[in-house]
Amino acid sequence: MSDLRTSITLTGGAVIPRLGYGTFKIEEGDTQAAVEVALETGYRLVDTAVGYGNEAGVGRALAASGLDRGEVFLTSKTWDHGYDDVRRNLEESLERLGTDYLDLYLLHWPRPGVGKYVESWQALLDARAEGLLRAAGVSNFTVEHLDRIEAETGAAAEINQVELHPYFSQPELRAYHAEHLIATESWGPLALRGGGLFDEPAVKAAAAAHDRTPAQVALRWNLQRGNVVIPKSVTPERIRENWETLDFALTEDELAAIDALDTGERQGGDPAVVGG
Numbered sequence: 001m002s003d004l005r006t007s008i009t010l011t012g013g014a015v016i017p018r019l020g021y022g023t024f025k026i027e028e029g030d031t032q033a034a035v036e037v038a039l040e041t042g043y044r045l046v047d048t049a050v051g052y053g054n055e056a057g058v059g060r061a062l063a064a065s066g067l068d069r070g071e072v073f074l075t076s077k078t079w080d081h082g083y084d085d086v087r088r089n090l091e092e093s094l095e096r097l098g099t100d101y102l103d104l105y106l107l108h109w110p111r112p113g114v115g116k117y118v119e120s121w122q123a124l125l126d127a128r129a130e131g132l133l134r135a136a137g138v139s140n141f142t143v144e145h146l147d148r149i150e151a152e153t154g155a156a157a158e159i160n161q162v163e164l165h166p167y168f169s170q171p172e173l174r175a176y177h178a179e180h181l182i183a184t185e186s187w188g189p190l191a192l193r194g195g196g197l198f199d200e201p202a203v204k205a206a207a208a209a210h211d212r213t214p215a216q217v218a219l220r221w222n223l224q225r226g227n228v229v230i231p232k233s234v235t236p237e238r239i240r241e242n243w244e245t246l247d248f249a250l251t252e253d254e255l256a257a258i259d260a261l262d263t264g265e266r267q268g269g270d271p272a273v274v275g276g
Contacts, residue, residue: 031057
C-alpha cells in the first residue's frame with residue numbers, strides 16, 4: 001500500500017473511500033453479480049442512482065455479501081427536482097436498496113432549466129438532519145450552481161461528483177472545491193470517447209515504467225490529484241485490475257505529463273442543458 005490516503009473525511013464527518021465502484025450503465029440483471037465481485041475484491045464504496053435503474057441489484061448484492069451495513073459506503077442520486085419529488089426519490093431509493101439510510105445522496109444534475117435545484121438541495125439537507133443521509137452532495141454542478149445553493153441555504157455541498165479525466169481535468173473547479181472544503185469525485189475517469197487516452201505517450205510511458213496498464217495509470221492520476229474515483233466494469237478481471245491502483249505511485253513528472261493532456265473540453269453532458 002502506498003502512502004496515499006485511502007479515504008477522505010467529508011465536512012459532516014462521514015468518511016468516504018477514495019476508490020469506489022461505479023454502476024453507471026450496468027443492466028439491472030447484471031448488477032448483483034458485478035457488485036458482489038467488487039465487494040469481494042475489497043471495494044467499500046458503491047455508487048448508483050435512481051436514473052441507472054439498478055438500485056435493487058445493488059441492494060441484493062449488499063444483502064448477499066454478508067458485510068455489515070456500516071462497512072459499505074453507499075451512494076445514490078436523485079434525478080427529480082422539487083422538494084417533494086426529491087423526498088419521494090430518496091424514500092424509493094432506500095426501499096430498493098434495502099437500507100434505512102444512505103451514506104451519501106446527490107442531486108444528479110443541477111437542471112437549471114427546471115429552476116428547482118435550491119429547494120431540492122434543501123430537501124437533502126433536511127434528510128441529512130433527520131438521519132436518512134450521512135452526507136449530502138451534488139453531481140455535475142458548476143461554480144455558479146455551487147455558489148447559489150450555499151448562498152441561499154447556508155450550507156455547501158460536501159462533495160461534487162463531476163466528469164473528470166486527463167482530457168478534462170477541471171482545475172478551476174477543483175480549486176473552488178478546495179477553497180470551499182468540497183470533496184471532488186470523478187466520474188468517467190478513463191474518458192468517454194474511444195480508447196485514445198490509453199494510447200497517449202504520457203500514459204503509455206507511465207504504464208511501462210510501473211508495469212501497469214494505461215487504465216491503472218489514469219485511475220492513479222485521479223487519485224493522486226486528490227479525487228475520489230469510481231471506475232465501472234462488469235468484467236471481474238477489470239474490476240480487480242482497477243482495485244490494484246492503490247499500491248503504486250506516479251512520479252511528479254509523470255503526473256505533470258498527464259496533466260498536459262487537458263483539452264478543457266467536456267466529453268459528457270453540459271450541466272447548463274442536461275435535464276431541462
